[in-house]
Structure formats: C-alpha cells, structure tokens
Amino acid sequence: MNQTIYFKTTMFDLAKEKKNPINPIYGASLLDWLREELQNQFEITAPDAEDWGWYSEFEYQGSRYLLGACALFEEGDDPTRELEWVFQMDKYRSIAEKLMGKNKMTTEDSCFVFFKEMFEKQPQINEVKVG
Secondary structure (H helix, E strand, C coil), X not given: CCEEEEEEECCCCHHHCCCCCCCCCCCHHHHHHHHHHCCCCCCECCCEEECCEEEXXXXXXXXXXXXXXXXXXXXXXXXXXXXXXXXXXXXXXXXXXXXXXXXXXXXXXXXXXXXXXXHHHCCCEEEEEEC
C-alpha cells in the first residue's frame, strides 16, 4: 500500500518540465529537485513517466522505494500560483513479505518520515499533510 504526502508550493516551474508522453500530467520537477537536494546522500533515479504522473526509484536503509509525484494542475490554471502537489511512496517487498504481511509501507516507515520532515523543513513548502 502506498502512502501519500500532500503539500502546496510555488517552487517548481511547470513550463520547464519535460512533457509526459502518456498523460499531460506534471510532477517531474519535484523528483528532479529531490535528486539534486539529496545527490550527496542518496541516489534517486531520473524521473520517468507513468499514466498517473512521474516516478523515480530510491534505496533507503536497505529497502527500495518507488517515489511518485504529480502536480494538481490543469490546462488553463495559473502556473504561477501556489499549486498542490502529491508525493507518493511505495516500498518494494518480496513475495514472502507480502504473503506474511511483513515490511508494509506505513506512515511510520523511516523513509516516509524522512521525506515528510524534509518537506516540512522547506520554507517554500506549505500545508504538508499525510493523506
């Protein structure tokens, strides 16, 4: 089960994002920003398109995660106003872990807490909520 963080910000310029070839959904700029911010600590893969937005993969304390991002923006909206962003996380688990109900992705997961606190500490990010 994935876990989600919502927040609002004007940090990202949607006009500079590459086009999602599957759906006209923005979100790569958030993942690019995370890659840059964390480049000296962690390796996050380059964002790739999905029908629901953008994703990257990431390893944290021995576990692999899928990081997803999308901006709640539609054609005609003002891209300079504060936009709501959705950041999703899912943990890769083995078949045995899934069958045994172990190592589930929760809001208490240390990786989830890491990203939530990172967003909360960023002065240009507002209204951080877990959903």
